[in-house]
Amino acid sequence: MEENKIDALSFEEAYKALEETLSAMEKEDLPLDESLKLFKRGVLLYKRCKKLIDSAxxxxxxxxxxxxxxxxxxxxxxxxxxxxxx
Amino acid sequence: MTEFKEMGVVEVTTHIVDALKKDSSLSNVIVHGEVSNFKYSGPHAYFSLTEKDCLLNCVMFNALYKLNHRKIEDGTLIKVYGSIRVYTKRGTYQFYTESIKEGTDYGALYRKLEELKKRLKAEGIFDKPKKSIPRFPKRIAVVSSRTSAAFRDVINTVKKRYPLAEILLFHTGVQGKEAIEETVRALKLADMSDADVVLLVRGGGSMEDLWNFNEEAIVRKVYEMRKPVITGVGHETDTTLVDYVADLRAPTPTGAAERATPELAELSKIAKRNFGRLLGEISVALSGANNRIFNLHARLETFSPKRMLALKMQKTRTIMNDIYRLVAATIERRIHDVERASDALRYAKPVRMSDILPDRLESIWKMIKRSIVTKVDKKLSEVMRMESELKLHDPNEPLKRGYSMVFKGNTVVKTISQVEINDLLMVVFKDGSVLSEVKEVQSGRK
Known part of the structure; x- marks a missing residue:
């Protein structure tokens, strides 16, 4: 579900979302499962950025x-x- | 500290010459300005070109033949074709003129431009607040000629920097009166499109070439635009009136494309770096969690029966060791004693009786003597005691101290019951005796 949504993002959206995800992860005292969720999302966003860059x-x-x-x-x-x- | 490099005049001049030669904007260029001080020296002509407060020294070799001996009047507007070079002997730079073109009355154009500029300024058109340029444009509208180098520059720049964008071309001619209407229409269409930003671009050219971008209709159209507009008209030094109303002024078409787009390579680097930081964060989070689990495990271990058992085992082992040590020490001590005894035995010598007999006899003799003396002493003291006892029983002894003894016949009178009236009693003193007759007997002590 999340993956599909990310695959539809524009470069701008994916790039900004990656920045937001990172700053969310940098918050202190984040529960581990939350960190892992954000990390997964970050990986997908990075992949999306990469794909858009490579195929542009x-x-x-x-x-x-x-x-x-x-x-x-x-x-x-x-x-x-x-x-x-x- | 600044480091100074030392060199000779020739070397520094060579550097200057090279620097000027390398700069393409100073070679094979056309410069326009007003002529002053035109004069011949031999076949060569020397003059200056001026514009506002600036002056450029020019030289034209063999001008006499090229210009057919004609002198150019001061104040004439001309264009000179050539390159800037250094005159090394004088340390000056000059414009080496290859040809001269006398042209438009630029003075009149300038005056017109200044007048329009003043008017628009008074209207407040140039004070228009600037719209911000989107950072990540999806579509970029380009108002330009489809065959122009400017459009090509924009395409190449966007392709290199940000190929994610889409370029929408709104073609227009950009030169001549007839193109004014066309440009206004293209701008209008671009403003109505779904582009995020509009580029109005045109390559370098003469003042007349760029003149449309000073036209009031175009300037007003740019002013009205709802979308942000970036202008890139001519070269770095050219400023046209559209630049004043644009939201951003770029020096060239390439510059306009650069300002309209982020650099994808840079973004890619940032995204990569962000991804790296993401990895860092997750590894920190994981190792944190790992540490917490490890600590919990360690605490759990402290209370585990296994550990208790191990502690007891340890204690038992310590006690056992103590016992071993004690036993070992005792045994060792015993062994030591035995060894000492056997050493003593080993060093002991037999003793001859003859060596000790006289001493022994002597001591026996002494003992016998002592026992005899003791016995004699004892007897002697017994005799002495008996003698003193005997003395105590001597009847004469009390007489000496004044007592007397009474006899009836040969019997010593010890009690009054032995005496009767008229008895004859002998009273003995220490130094004689008296015979006496009893006249009265009284019992009891007086």
Whole structure:
């Protein structure tokens, strides 16, 4: 359940949640089961961040009025026109 | 302490020359300004370019032929093409001019710009509070030309820094009067999109090239935007009016993209570090729990019957050891005694009777003598005692002390009952006797 939720998080959400989890863990006198729960969550959040970082690829779209068009951008060519590959 | 490095004039000049050569913004550039002090020296021309309080010394070799002997009047606005170089003999820098272009009346443009700036300022448009730029943009709107180097720079920068984002291009021409309307429309669309931030970018160019970004319609549109706007127009030194109304002014398109995005590599490092700290925390928590359990176990051990038993065993062992030690000590002492006795025996010598006999006889003799003397003494004292006893019984003794004795015939009168009237009694004294007749007898003592 928790895992599914985390897998749907954006990078920003996962990154911030990891920071929050860490500061929650740094509180003193946390019961062990609570620590373990937070740790598990932290691991999942870190994995999520890592996955997003590793799989990130820039998307570029051109907006033409109401239309959106995915661009392809060819880095080897300076003539981008409407098509650009990344 | 600061360390000073020593070098000669040539060395330091070489450093300066190299530094200027390396700086690409000082080589193959176009500089515009007002001409002053234009003069020829031989075939070469020397003049200065000025702008506000700044002055740039220029030299143009063989200008006489290049300019066809023409002199340029002071105050003329020109563009010079060339590079900054050091004149090492004089220790000065100069602009080495390759060609000259006389152009637009920049003075008029500047005056127009200043007038607009003043007006907008008076309106308070530049005092608009700045919106904050989101740290993690999901979508970045870019208002730029799709074929521009500026747009390419933005894409490359975002791709490198934060490829998680999506770029939405709102294409517009950026140069010429006809593009003004287009840019305003692109800005409007960008503001209506679901982007988190809008970049308004254009690469470097001349003052005229960048002029649209001083146009009132565009400046007002940027001012109205609901989304945060980052401008990146021209180069570091170029400032246009949109920069004053933007929420953030970046020096270049690349700079604008940098300010719009966090650096993923850095974030990745932080996330990794946070993960490391997470590991640290959990290991601390676990080892804490482990210690607590260990302590409980240790306390439990203290009360376990096993330990009690062990304690008793220990005590028993101690007692047993004491006993062993005692027995061993006793035995040892005995052995020691026996050894001493046997040593004594070993060193003992037999004694000859003849050596001791005279002594013995002597002592026996002494004993006999002593016993005889004792016996004689005893007899003697007995005799003496008997003599004194005899003396005590001598009847003459009391007479000597004044007593007298009375005889009737030969019998000693001891009691009055022996005496009768007319009896003849002999009274004996120590020195004689009297014969007397009894006239009266009285019994009882007087």
């Amino acid at each position: 690829s820039l998307t570029v779209k051109e907006v033409l009025g109401d239309l959106e068009k995915e661009m392809e951008f060819d880095e080897s060519s300076s003539n981008m026109g409407h098509g650009a590959t990344f």
